[in-house]
Amino acid sequence: MTFTIPRIPGIDFAAPGKQFGYLEIDHSDNEYDAAVIPSPIAVINGGDGPTALLIAGTHGDEFEGQILLQELIRAVDADAVTGRLIVLPALNICAVREGRRVASVDRKNLNRAMPGNADGGPAEQIAAIVAEELISLADYVLDIHSGGTASEYVASSFVYPGPTPELWAAKVAAVEAFNAPYSVAVKPMMKTGSISGAADLAGVPMISTELGGRGTVSVPILRRARAGLRSLLDHWGVLKDEGSRSARAEAVQWVELTGASAVHSTLAGLMEPVAELGQRVRAGELVARVHPVEELDRPAKEFHAPMDGVVAVVRHPTVVNIGTTLVNIAVDHGSTPPKGNDATF
Incomplete structure (x- = not known):
């Protein structure tokens, strides 16, 4: 049995093993003349078990997540996975290439573009694939952000409360497993069109992160997030033999952004x-x-x-x-x- 997505050719999501491919984004302008913009994807399938959708590069100037997911793709083989990892390390590829929050090709904030438009610009097409196709395959979602060039956050998980008690409990457990020093809670659907909002609408537990910022990479934050990612995947039951990585270093400090913050x-x-x-x-x-x-x-x-x-x-x-x-x-x-x-x- 095979399972393919037309806009992600060459990937059989049901096949065992490790596969590499691209989201094919159609665009035509002065630079991209009737071209396909390729956003890279890796699928690592170890058989029966949950599916985790892991995303970085939603904003191109947020680098920790891109590095973490590149490392994960290279380090993890299918025999180490229980279930399936779907990994998008440079989701908004044009913005990633430019090292900017949004890409000059469309100046669209991908994290405000959900559920997207399959016939729209590049960010809208990517959003449509994520919201309509990939989130529906997932049991869990992680979208790794940092403050980018414009700001710096306390190193944190970043979550929407709710939308149900069951989903909120699953998010809290994931936050504790990731074990960033802080967890920032914001009101549900704080920003329309976000990946967090799309996961909530689909009923899929998701956490995001804000790992520092300033347009660079913090060595201490990256080190802690590297351990946190492994611990989270162990908590979700996706990686084999990761129990030793799940030890909680310290209690997470919960803070909440409000309309007056x-x-x-x-x-x-x-x-x-x-x-x-x-x-x-x-x-x-x-x-x-x-x-x-x-x-x-x-x-x-x-x-x-x-x-x-x-x-x-x-x-x-x-x-x-x-x-x-x-x-x-x-x-x-x-x-x-x-x-x-x-x-x-």
Whole structure:
């Protein structure tokens, strides 16, 4: 028995072993003249067991996940897998090639493009394949992000609560298995068109990550995420003989981003961070200043924490404009996951 997807030719998702191929994305412009843009995919099938869909490169300037999944593809053979790994290490391939959040070919944020459009631009076509074809094959999904060139996050898992008690329990267990220092919870469907939202709609447990940022790779974060990925796959029952990697190093600190978390600049200029990433702050505490560039007689403007909490995200590029997010303050829940409510599930 074979199972193929037309936009992923050459891959038989039912076949045992390790296979390599591409998502074929049709596009025609000055650079891509009636061409196919290939987004790489690996399928590692060890037989009966769950399927884990692993994604990186949704944004091209987020590198830890791309490295982790490239390593995994090369290190893991089918005989080490119980079930199936579907691995997309450079999902938005045009953005990955450019090292940018979105690709110049369409300037579309792939993590806002779900469920996509099979006849749309490159990001919309990729989104359609992921949302309509690949998520439906999966028992679990991991989408690895970091802050990219524009920001830096506390090293964290990143999850939507809900949408049901059962899915939320599965996500919490996955967060604990991945064992990043923090887990950031955000309101369900915080951003329309996200892969997390598509997995929720499909009823598939999914966690994402935010592994640092600043447009580079952190050696300590990468080391911890490498162990966390193996532990997570062991928890999901996809890798054989990984039990020793599942030891929990420490309790995860849960924080929550809310509608009041972001501190936006009301002045164009140069940002001076005052509060540091991971710092606990009180409501009203100074967290950043913005210095005007041209108006030399105008003092720097101060920005303050809107609530008690943890500095979870800090802007990286110094030049800011009106409306730029300077920092995000997250509500601190300690080692206890936020509880759902009737509006959540």
